[in-house]
Amino acid sequence: MRDLTESNVTEAVLDKIADDTNPRLKEIMTALIRHTHDFVREVNLSSDELLYAARFIQNVGQISDDKREEGVLLGDVLGITALCEILGDRVRVGATESSLLGPFYREGAPAREMGADISHGDETGEPAYIHGKVVDSDGNPIEGVILDLWQTTPNMFYEAQVGQPDPYEDYAYRAKFKTGADGRYWFLSRKPVDYPVPTDGPVGLILDGTGRHSWRPAHLHYLVYKDGYQTIQTELFNSDSQYLDSDAVFGVKQSLVVPYTLNDDPAEAARHGFTGPFYEGHYDFVMKDDASVVDAEKAYSQRASMSS
Ligand code: BEZ
Ligand code: FE
DSSP: OOOOOTTTHHHHHHTTSOTTSOHHHHHHHHHHHHHHHHHHHHHTOOHHHHHHHHHHHHHHHHTOBTTBOHHHHHHHHTTHHHHHHHHHGGGSTTSOOOOOOOTTOOTTOOBOOTTOBTTTTOOSSOEEEEEEEEEETTSOBOTTOEEEEEOOOTTSSOTTOTTOSSOOOTTTTEEEEEOOTTOEEEEEEEOOOOEEOOOSSHHHHHHHHTTOOOEEOOEEEEEEEOTTBOOEEEEEEETTOTTTTOOTTOOOOGGGEEOEEEEOOHHHHHHHTOSSOEEEEEOOEEEOBOTTOOSHHHHHHHHHHHTO
């Protein structure tokens, strides 16, 4: 028997991986073991620090439930989620770029009539008319695309979020719209606002301890899908947000930044059912065809629920 040393302990652990292990699992576990051992050597991690880290991870699990995914948030603030999306964009070249799903996606948003007000008549915040179209790589409109979208209420919380100070109707600020033959979509809402990620759990300790703020630039989340096309999971960010360059979870890409222009034409306002000036946001989504995508909605909901 050989004593374990600082340099041979890594190989000793790697040798334990059975030859018939699933190849992808083997690849991931091998790299995980190598990198974490290198990390421990690099920072000369003490046993007390390791215990602290273990308890931190336990706390991440304990505070999580069906409305709060602290583990997802941990990956987000460490930039790991953003990195995965950036890597994924290598196979999505030519389509609208992706961004984080975030922990507040809810399955089951109601299908609404094109043009509906997703705020359910909320009179707080700033009125907004949001529109655009969905096209393929050649610029042709795509019919029958679902846009499943969600945003915070004007008081900076998602409608079902723990801590939401005012009661909002279930699924307010969430909706599914389906494009017609012209590929267009349009709806009414309130202009998205900047908001902080939750800091009352263990992830807040990381932000606090490393002198980071918790703000995200105002945005609207979208899942855009149709069989035969790659699903787009993205966010569109208000161009006037002060946090575009310092998103707490690193989701911003230049191509996803959208101006909201103030429209004070009374006739236009009346046409949308507004009583005064409103903000107008416009964005066209580009989808990349992919014959392997079938049952896109189900595939996506399975993926989303894996993280809960
Ligand atoms: C969000 O956009 O909802 C979000 C994303 C990552 C962490 C927290 C919130
Ligand atoms: Fe969000």
